[in-house]
Amino acid sequence: MSETTSSPSPTFSGSKPLRLPGFIDQRGLGGFQLRTVLLCGLVMLLDGFDTQAINYMAPAITQDWGVSKGAMATIFSAALVGLMIGYLLLAPLSDKFGHKRPVMAGVALFSLSTLVSVWAQNPDQLMILRFITGIGLGAATPSTIALTAEYSPKRLRASLVLAIYCGFSLGFVAANYVAGWLIPAHGWRSVFVAGAVLPLALLPVLAWQLPESVSYLLRRGENARAYAVLRRIDPTLPETDTVRIEAESSDPGKRVKVTELLSGRQLLGTVLLWLVFALNLAMFYGLQSWLPTILTERGYSAGTLATAASMTTIGGIAIAFAVGPAMDRLGAYGSLSALYFAGCGFLVLMGLVLGSPVWMVLASIFLIGCTISGGQKSVIALAAAFYPEEVRSTGIGWALGIGRVGGIVGPMIVGGLLAGGIGHEQLFMILVVPTALCGLIVLYLGHRAKRLQLA
Structure with missing residues (x-):
């Protein structure tokens, strides 16, 4: 049985190399x-x-x-x-x-x-x-x-x-x-x-x-193995291992170093992407750690706390069905920045509905989850598009690693603000700032990517 979809495959000519991606x-x-x-x-x-x-x-x-x-x-x-x-x-x-x-x-x-x-x-x-x-x-x-x-x-x-x-x-x-x-x-x-x-x-x-x-495989000079994999994608390719395959990043023997993430045109983009990862994870873990305490102090029941804890995760999963196709069809940078800017409004809403009926609070937490949890997933998809294949795993790994720093200090910062006397409503207003900053950074990265493509 063929493993390809019903959409027609491009005609292959044995005299021409296959090009990736x-x-x-x-x-x-x-x-x-x-x-x-x-x-x-x-x-x-x-x-x-x-x-x-x-x-x-x-x-x-x-x-x-x-x-x-x-x-x-x-x-x-x-x-x-x-x-x-x-x-x-x-x-x-x-x-x-x-x-x-x-x-x-x-x-x-x-x-x-x-x-x-x-x-x-x-x-x-x-x-x-x-x-x-x-x-x-x-x-x-x-x-x-x-x-x-x-x-x-x-x-x-x-x-x-x-x-x-x-x-x-x-x-x-x-x-x-x-x-x-x-x-x-x-x-x-x-x-x-x-x-x-x-x-x-x-x-x-x-x-x-x-x-x-x-x-x-191509960087290792294993053209036959690489071609065998491509035939699993498109079984209509001829049964031969002599077809030449070319890729943007397939130079035989080339070694990728971490420093390539911080050199040339990659430097500014990498640093800004790391900042978005760190800010997003700081907000995510800060809220996950302290939201139960905030809701308890506002008099909500233990059952509400358990539901609220799942609402951020559910929101992040639900928004993926919308933001993923939007990133593919409308543009990754614009879609993600729009999500962050919408999140600014959701955080303001959360500050306004504290003390209101449970359903209003849970709905607001769900919307925040769409932004904070959904944003964290989406920025990983952005990193997968931002880095070329040869440095993609390294780029994503380092972005996740640097982001963990934000995940560690986020709960400390939120806890320090609450211990310093910041009110619950004011806390959500303060969180608008890093959310808006994430949106602005992603928007700038999108403009920068277009400018570099035209250069």
């Missing part, structure tokens, strides 16, 4: 590419599950071991530090090892360390294991996104990158339900079992079905 951009989204995207989405879902599950296990761990909140905070932080190491140090290794092996190695590492966590006997052991888990999670994500971007036609690239990152958010939701089901019946260690068995079961499927980056 045009070969993929000119074809429909076939079964081979859909399987690749699905596998990447499953990796992201399991990544999100493992990242979030520890938060739902924390009360049971604290009660079982009698540890302080400070000790649990150290365990949480260990995974974040591991994530940053994975993003910053392991993502650039995709140049040497391709994308498939980092994905599989990352999945193997975080699943095995999660499995060993079942037998952890004290907070120190669990902290070390969570650190190792974070490294695995951070190693897999950038290459997963890079593979999705490479095998997606340009007209669908942002939508599909957003789709797999929604898998990360769905992993958060799944962790909530799985922990709620397993912990009362089997104890908190059973959640680690679930978080390990599922990715371990996925590993042989990844080894069998997940493709390697075509551009990486």
Whole structure:
């Protein structure tokens, strides 16, 4: 059965080389590419599950071991530090090892360390294991996104990158339900079992079905393997391995260095993109950390707090169905900047409805989630479009790693503002400033990209 869609494929002439990324951009989204995207989405879902599950296990761990909140905070932080190491140090290794092996190695590492966590006997052991888990999670994500971007036609690239990152958010939701089901019946260690068995079961499927980056194969001089992958995209290509393939970034033997992100025309764009990542994650984690406290102080029930916690995630997933196609069809920069500017209004609305009926507050939180959680997913899709294939994994990894700095300091800043006497309403008005700044930066990056294309 043919794996291509019903849309006609461009006529191939054996006398001409195949050119990337045009070969993929000119074809429909076939079964081979859909399987690749699905596998990447499953990796992201399991990544999100493992990242979030520890938060739902924390009360049971604290009660079982009698540890302080400070000790649990150290365990949480260990995974974040591991994530940053994975993003910053392991993502650039995709140049040497391709994308498939980092994905599989990352999945193997975080699943095995999660499995060993079942037998952890004290907070120190669990902290070390969570650190190792974070490294695995951070190693897999950038290459997963890079593979999705490479095998997606340009007209669908942002939508599909957003789709797999929604898998990360769905992993958060799944962790909530799985922990709620397993912990009362089997104890908190059973959640680690679930978080390990599922990715371990996925590993042989990844080894069998997940493709390697075509551009990486070309840089390695493996033209025959690269052509075999392209024939899986378009089976109408002739059965030969002598067809020449050209890519924008396929110079044989070329090594990509992190410094390429900070040189020439990339420097300003990279720094500004990092700033958007950091500001967005600072707002996301700042609100996620302190929103329950704010709602409690305003007299809302515990049930409202639980619903509110899921509203930001649901908002981020829901908006992906709109902003992804908009980024593909109307332009990535303009669509994302419009989302941030709309978020300014949603934050103002939240400040105005505090103290109002529950449905108004939850609706406002949902809209904020569309901006903050949805913006975080969308800026990853923007990074996938911003960086060329040869530095895409490294660029995304470093953007995620630098962004984590914002995720760490965001809760501190929001907590400092509240401790300093800032009112709840004023806090949401203050958050308008970084949101508007994100919109302005993305808008400027769009104008700059057009100017560089014309230069």
